[in-house]
Amino acid sequence: MKQMFAAAALAVAAATPLTALSAGTVEVLQPWSRPAVAGTTGIGYMVLANHGPADALEKVESPLAARVEMHSSSMSGGVMTMRREDRVPVPAGGRTTFGPGAYHLMLIGLTRTLKAGDQAPATLSFASGAKVKVVFQVTDGRAPAPMAGMAR
Protein backbone atom coordinates (compact mmCIF):
# COMPACT_ATOMS: atom_id res chain seq x y z
CA MET A 1 0.00 0.00 0.00
CA LYS A 2 2.77 2.36 1.01
CA GLN A 3 4.68 1.49 -2.17
CA MET A 4 1.67 2.20 -4.38
CA PHE A 5 1.34 5.61 -2.78
CA ALA A 6 5.00 6.38 -3.41
CA ALA A 7 4.65 5.37 -7.06
CA ALA A 8 1.67 7.68 -7.50
CA ALA A 9 3.59 10.55 -5.93
CA LEU A 10 6.51 9.94 -8.32
CA ALA A 11 4.17 10.05 -11.31
CA VAL A 12 2.84 13.43 -10.19
CA ALA A 13 6.36 14.77 -9.65
CA ALA A 14 7.43 13.67 -13.13
CA ALA A 15 4.53 15.58 -14.69
CA THR A 16 5.53 18.85 -12.97
CA PRO A 17 7.57 21.24 -15.16
CA LEU A 18 11.12 21.68 -13.87
CA THR A 19 11.12 25.42 -14.48
CA ALA A 20 8.58 26.20 -11.75
CA LEU A 21 8.49 24.87 -8.19
CA SER A 22 4.69 24.94 -8.29
CA ALA A 23 2.10 26.15 -10.73
CA GLY A 24 1.74 29.91 -10.95
CA THR A 25 0.69 32.58 -13.39
CA VAL A 26 3.25 35.25 -12.52
CA GLU A 27 6.24 35.60 -14.83
CA VAL A 28 9.42 37.36 -13.67
CA LEU A 29 10.95 39.67 -16.29
CA GLN A 30 14.48 41.08 -16.37
CA PRO A 31 15.61 40.48 -12.78
CA TRP A 32 18.74 42.54 -12.04
CA SER A 33 20.88 43.72 -9.17
CA ARG A 34 23.76 46.06 -8.42
CA PRO A 35 27.28 45.40 -7.14
CA ALA A 36 27.43 45.26 -3.32
CA VAL A 37 30.01 44.21 -0.73
CA ALA A 38 29.58 41.14 1.50
CA GLY A 39 27.89 42.03 4.79
CA THR A 40 26.05 45.01 3.34
CA THR A 41 22.64 45.17 1.65
CA GLY A 42 22.13 44.19 -1.97
CA ILE A 43 19.20 45.18 -4.15
CA GLY A 44 16.79 43.27 -6.36
CA TYR A 45 14.78 44.72 -9.25
CA MET A 46 12.37 42.95 -11.63
CA VAL A 47 8.99 43.17 -13.29
CA LEU A 48 6.26 40.75 -12.21
CA ALA A 49 3.90 40.06 -15.12
CA ASN A 50 0.71 38.33 -14.04
CA HIS A 51 -1.03 36.23 -16.69
CA GLY A 52 -3.77 35.09 -14.31
CA PRO A 53 -5.96 36.23 -11.42
CA ALA A 54 -4.82 38.75 -8.80
CA ASP A 55 -1.92 37.54 -6.67
CA ALA A 56 0.61 39.04 -4.28
CA LEU A 57 4.28 38.55 -3.51
CA GLU A 58 4.50 37.63 0.15
CA LYS A 59 7.98 36.31 0.80
CA VAL A 60 11.42 36.30 -0.78
CA GLU A 61 14.37 34.17 0.25
CA SER A 62 17.93 34.03 -1.07
CA PRO A 63 20.83 31.76 -0.12
CA LEU A 64 23.06 34.83 -0.49
CA ALA A 65 21.33 37.00 2.13
CA ALA A 66 20.49 36.64 5.82
CA ARG A 67 17.02 37.86 4.91
CA VAL A 68 15.22 39.61 2.07
CA GLU A 69 12.75 42.44 2.62
CA MET A 70 10.23 43.92 0.20
CA HIS A 71 10.24 47.73 0.28
CA SER A 72 8.30 50.52 -1.34
CA SER A 73 9.73 53.96 -2.05
CA SER A 74 7.95 57.29 -2.00
CA MET A 75 8.85 60.95 -2.15
CA SER A 76 7.77 63.03 0.80
CA GLY A 77 8.86 66.65 1.20
CA GLY A 78 11.56 66.14 -1.42
CA VAL A 79 13.06 63.21 0.48
CA MET A 80 12.95 59.63 -0.78
CA THR A 81 11.79 57.34 1.98
CA MET A 82 11.27 53.61 1.93
CA ARG A 83 8.98 51.35 3.86
CA ARG A 84 8.91 47.62 4.46
CA GLU A 85 5.95 45.82 2.87
CA ASP A 86 4.54 42.45 3.96
CA ARG A 87 2.85 41.88 0.62
CA VAL A 88 3.15 43.44 -2.81
CA PRO A 89 0.05 43.02 -4.97
CA VAL A 90 0.27 41.90 -8.59
CA PRO A 91 -3.04 42.77 -10.26
CA ALA A 92 -4.94 40.29 -12.44
CA GLY A 93 -3.48 40.43 -15.94
CA GLY A 94 -1.23 43.30 -14.83
CA ARG A 95 2.35 44.12 -13.93
CA THR A 96 4.14 45.27 -10.81
CA THR A 97 7.53 46.90 -11.28
CA PHE A 98 10.40 46.61 -8.81
CA GLY A 99 12.87 49.32 -9.82
CA PRO A 100 14.78 52.40 -8.67
CA GLY A 101 12.38 54.71 -6.82
CA ALA A 102 9.66 52.04 -6.70
CA TYR A 103 9.19 48.67 -5.05
CA HIS A 104 12.51 46.91 -4.51
CA LEU A 105 13.95 43.90 -2.75
CA MET A 106 16.65 44.41 -0.14
CA LEU A 107 19.07 41.50 0.29
CA ILE A 108 20.12 42.18 3.86
CA GLY A 109 23.35 40.71 5.17
CA LEU A 110 24.93 39.53 1.91
CA THR A 111 26.95 36.37 2.46
CA ARG A 112 29.28 37.29 -0.38
CA THR A 113 30.25 40.24 -2.52
CA LEU A 114 28.22 40.76 -5.69
CA LYS A 115 30.24 41.94 -8.68
CA ALA A 116 29.15 42.85 -12.19
CA GLY A 117 28.41 39.63 -14.06
CA ASP A 118 27.50 37.67 -10.91
CA GLN A 119 24.15 36.01 -10.39
CA ALA A 120 22.05 36.17 -7.22
CA PRO A 121 19.39 33.45 -6.92
CA ALA A 122 16.19 33.89 -4.92
CA THR A 123 12.82 32.22 -4.45
CA LEU A 124 9.61 34.23 -4.62
CA SER A 125 6.56 32.98 -2.69
CA PHE A 126 3.13 34.21 -3.71
CA ALA A 127 -0.22 34.35 -1.90
CA SER A 128 -1.55 31.81 -4.42
CA GLY A 129 0.97 29.29 -3.12
CA ALA A 130 3.13 29.55 -6.23
CA LYS A 131 6.88 29.59 -5.73
CA VAL A 132 9.08 30.99 -8.48
CA LYS A 133 12.86 30.75 -8.68
CA VAL A 134 14.56 33.85 -10.01
CA VAL A 135 18.19 34.73 -10.76
CA PHE A 136 19.15 38.39 -10.45
CA GLN A 137 21.83 39.40 -12.93
CA VAL A 138 24.32 41.79 -11.33
CA THR A 139 25.01 44.71 -13.66
CA ASP A 140 27.77 47.33 -13.44
CA GLY A 141 25.19 49.40 -11.54
CA ARG A 142 23.14 50.63 -14.45
CA ALA A 143 19.66 49.42 -15.30
CA PRO A 144 19.70 46.92 -18.18
CA ALA A 145 18.26 48.11 -21.48
CA PRO A 146 14.51 47.48 -21.59
CA MET A 147 13.55 44.32 -23.41
CA ALA A 148 11.99 44.73 -26.83
CA GLY A 149 8.26 45.24 -26.55
CA MET A 150 8.33 45.63 -22.79
CA ALA A 151 6.01 48.33 -21.52
CA ARG A 152 7.29 50.41 -18.63
Ligand SMILES: [Cu+2]
Ligand atom coordinates in the same frame (compact mmCIF):
# COMPACT_ATOMS: atom_id res chain seq x y z
CU1 LIG B 1 14.62 49.55 0.74
